[in-house]
Amino acid sequence: MTITRAMLRNGVILAVFAALTTAAVALLVWATSERVADNQRSAQVQALNAVMPASRYDNDLLADTATFTDPRLGDSKPRTVYRARQGGAPAGVVMDILAPEGYGGSIRLLVGVDAAGTVTGVRMVPPHPETPGLGDRIDIKKSDWILSFDGKSLAAPDDARWAVKKDGGDFDQFTGATITPRAVVTAVRDSLHWYRDNRDAVYAAPAP
């Protein structure tokens, strides 16, 4: 009898504390949700504008998206493509791709190209799995290497030159780290191929 009562009492106390702590969290989430959503949105816009300058388009990039599934975008899962338009005409895309052959795993990249297929910018999306001090030079905070894609296209340099210098290409490797830049160069090249082959479908696909 007494043990049942003790259990009941403890159960009620636990339930009360569970309700109180959950209520405290819920209240705080409610109070900050607008600010948090704003922050997330502006961080996303900032990331996109780094590879697709805001002056090149006038639509809402975050709203004008479509997903595509193609191994050239990194894996077998749907990847998001943001479509930039200027006065309604195609102005370029930002592809959210994976470089699957990084040294420590897949590296997520944002690749911006203009309508003709010239790279407007590439950025690594943190966190990355590469070795600090070696492979992490793909990060714009660590080195300018990632800027070497700017202005490149499949026409210049031609296909064979889309490789690190060690493999006979145009892109620098890092001292002590070849795998990471090789993975990034290959992934960007593949995404450009995909864009070239699917250009019309990319802009025509309905936004969600």
Added chain:
Amino acid sequence: MSSDSPAISYRQIIVDGLWAKNAITVQLLGLCPILAVSGSVVNGLGMGLATVFVLALSNATVSLARAQVPAEIRLPVFVMIIASATTCIEFIMQAYAFEMYQVLGIFIPLITTNCNVLGRAESFASKNPLLPSMVDGAMMGLGFLAVLVLLGGMRELLGAGTLFANMDLLFGPAAKDWVVHPFGDGYPGFLFAILPPGAFFFLGLIIAGKNLVDHHQKEREKARATPAVKTSRRVRTTG
């Protein structure tokens, strides 16, 4: 002990938290965040500040609730309180220090499992009034923060050759220029210091340093306790 004075003095709480019972160098609690986020001063400072707030908040709540919580279920209740305090701090960071949250985000929930927080709830806040419990939480947190920043500084300095890099994550754009390069721009970096083994190594050095200071202190006290030799020509240095 029902009055508002703690079982030990505030002075003792402060000394314990910052030095004598320091969470890291003495109790060796909370080593998980120590390894994960002590790669730079800014990461250490961010994680340390978050821990200070969580500790003060959870200690205060535990202290307020202590009369209502039977001994048998105190641990689940404490864990609930700590988890919700951590979640609250996480959302506040997301709202007001978003860039820092992006760096530390995945480590913030780990504060819940920082033994140090539950340890203070159990060993202090559950037996003491509100104010001393808050002070204890804050001081334990500050002691934790101090070691985290020191370790972050050592690893950043030797690993990357910089100090105070990326402080703008915490203090806004004006802090961008705080970064210093004591070894010049050509510093090649020292990978070991940045990788997790480096954290163990430098933490060991810090603990050794603390023990050395304690040892000297004890020796000096011992020397003071024994009567001074009459013939010594020691200069009196203290008033």
